[in-house]
Amino acid sequence: MKAIVYTQYGSPDVLRLEEVAKPTPKPDQVLVKVHATSINAADSLFLKGESAMVRLMAGGLNRPKQTILGSDVAGIVESVGAAVTQFKPGDAVLGDLSNAGFGGLAEYVAMPETYLTLKPDAVRFEDAAAIPLAGVTALQGVRDKGQVQAGQQVLIYGASGGVGVYLVQIAKAYGAVVTAVCxxxxxxxxxxxxxxxxIDYTKEDFLQSGQQYDVILAANGYRPITDYQRALKPGGTYVMVGGKMTQIFQAMLLGPFLSMTGNKKMTNLMAKSNAQDLAVLADMLATGKLKPIIDQCYPLSQAADAFRYLVQGHARGKVVIQVAA
Ligand SMILES: NC(=O)c1ccc[n+]([C@@H]2O[C@H](COP(=O)([O-])OP(=O)(O)OC[C@H]3O[C@@H](n4cnc5c(N)ncnc54)[C@H](OP(=O)(O)O)[C@@H]3O)[C@@H](O)[C@H]2O)c1
Structure with a gap:
C-alpha cells in the first residue's frame, strides 16, 4: 500500500510517499481502508521532534519508531480480527489513532475498535476525517474540563483553528454565551x-473590556496564565488546551498553585480518545449540530505540502488529506 513515511525528524521535506506492507489486523483490531485523513498539531510535533520528551513520545530518541503519522481517519472496514464485536467489513467508520500509534497517512490502517465509531451515511469521508482528534479535544474541553452550563459566559481564545472551530460550536450546543478570539x-x-x-486580537486585547467569564478555553492562547486568571469570574475555570511550551508549563506547574491559593480553577486538558465520544460527535454531525470546517484538502501524494501549510499556524479549521477517490 502507499503511505507517507518519515524515518527522521525534521521539516515536511523528510516526508516521503512510499510503498509499504499492508497491515494485518491483530485479533482485537479492525483493518480500515482509509478514504480521508486530517492532520493535527500533534502530527507536526512528532514530525519535528524538537525535544527529547516529544521524541520519547514518538517512540525514538534518534529516529521515530512510528514511521507513519496521522491520527484522524475516515474510511471503510476491510476486515476485522476474531475478537472484534462492533464492526464488520463494509462499515463506514471514523476513528482517532492518537492513542493507538498513529498511522492514518496510509491507504490502510489496523486499529483497535475502541477508537472507532460508525460514520453517518450522509457525511462525506473528508468531512468525517476533519473531526476526530480536534472534535474529541473540544468535546472534552467543553463538557468535562470546562463543565460548561447553559447561559454561562465562555471565552474561546484561538477560535479559528482546528480545535477552536469545534470549541465554539460545542460550547454553543451546550447553551453558552460564547465570546471568541481570532x-x-x-x-x-x-x-x-x-x-x-x-474579539479581533489584532485590534483589541480581550482584557480591555473588563468582561469576566465563567469558563475560558484557550486553544491557541499565547498569553500568560495570570491574564486568563484576571478574566475569570470568582469560581470560574480556565482550561489550557494548547499553545506554546510556556502555556503548557504554566498550566501544569503554576495552575495547581493558583487554583489552591485563589477562588478560580486553573487547569489543563489532555484529550483521551474513545469510541463513546467519537459517537457523540458523529451524532452531532448527523444532526447538523456540528459542522466540519475544512480549510484545505490535499491528495496523499502532497501530504508534505499539507504539513507546510499547517505548520504556518494560521489554518482556518482543518487541513484534510484525500487518500482514496
Ligand atoms: N490538550 C490536548 O489534548 C490537545 C489536543 C489537540 C490539540 N491540542 C493543541 O491545541 C492547539 C491548537 O490546535 P489546533 O489544531 O487548533 O491548531 P491550528 O489549527 O494550527 O491553529 C491555527 C489557528 O491558530 C490561530 N492563532 C495563531 N496565533 C494566534 C494567536 N496569537 N491568538 C489567537 N489565535 C491564534 C490562527 O488564527 P489566526 O491566523 O487568525 O491568527 C489559526 O486559525 C495546539 O497547541 C495543539 O497542540 C491539544
Missing part, C-alpha cells in the same frame, strides 16, 4: 459558527 480575516467565519461576540 484575527481579522477570520471574524466572519467564527461568527458564522455561532459565536455571540468576536
Amino acid at each position: 484575527s481579522t480575516g477570520k471574524v466572519e467565519m467564527v461568527r458564522g459558527l455561532g459565536a455571540d461576540h468576536v
Whole structure:
C-alpha cells in the first residue's frame, strides 16, 4: 500500500510517499481502508521532534519508531480480527489513532475498535476525517474540563483553528454565551459558527473590556496564565488546551498553585480518545449540530505540502488529506 513515511525528524521535506506492507489486523483490531485523513498539531510535533520528551513520545530518541503519522481517519472496514464485536467489513467508520500509534497517512490502517465509531451515511469521508482528534479535544474541553452550563459566559481564545472551530460550536450546543478570539480575516467565519461576540486580537486585547467569564478555553492562547486568571469570574475555570511550551508549563506547574491559593480553577486538558465520544460527535454531525470546517484538502501524494501549510499556524479549521477517490 502507499503511505507517507518519515524515518527522521525534521521539516515536511523528510516526508516521503512510499510503498509499504499492508497491515494485518491483530485479533482485537479492525483493518480500515482509509478514504480521508486530517492532520493535527500533534502530527507536526512528532514530525519535528524538537525535544527529547516529544521524541520519547514518538517512540525514538534518534529516529521515530512510528514511521507513519496521522491520527484522524475516515474510511471503510476491510476486515476485522476474531475478537472484534462492533464492526464488520463494509462499515463506514471514523476513528482517532492518537492513542493507538498513529498511522492514518496510509491507504490502510489496523486499529483497535475502541477508537472507532460508525460514520453517518450522509457525511462525506473528508468531512468525517476533519473531526476526530480536534472534535474529541473540544468535546472534552467543553463538557468535562470546562463543565460548561447553559447561559454561562465562555471565552474561546484561538477560535479559528482546528480545535477552536469545534470549541465554539460545542460550547454553543451546550447553551453558552460564547465570546471568541481570532484575527481579522477570520471574524466572519467564527461568527458564522455561532459565536455571540468576536474579539479581533489584532485590534483589541480581550482584557480591555473588563468582561469576566465563567469558563475560558484557550486553544491557541499565547498569553500568560495570570491574564486568563484576571478574566475569570470568582469560581470560574480556565482550561489550557494548547499553545506554546510556556502555556503548557504554566498550566501544569503554576495552575495547581493558583487554583489552591485563589477562588478560580486553573487547569489543563489532555484529550483521551474513545469510541463513546467519537459517537457523540458523529451524532452531532448527523444532526447538523456540528459542522466540519475544512480549510484545505490535499491528495496523499502532497501530504508534505499539507504539513507546510499547517505548520504556518494560521489554518482556518482543518487541513484534510484525500487518500482514496
Ligand atoms: N490538550 C490536548 O489534548 C490537545 C489536543 C489537540 C490539540 N491540542 C493543541 O491545541 C492547539 C491548537 O490546535 P489546533 O489544531 O487548533 O491548531 P491550528 O489549527 O494550527 O491553529 C491555527 C489557528 O491558530 C490561530 N492563532 C495563531 N496565533 C494566534 C494567536 N496569537 N491568538 C489567537 N489565535 C491564534 C490562527 O488564527 P489566526 O491566523 O487568525 O491568527 C489559526 O486559525 C495546539 O497547541 C495543539 O497542540 C491539544
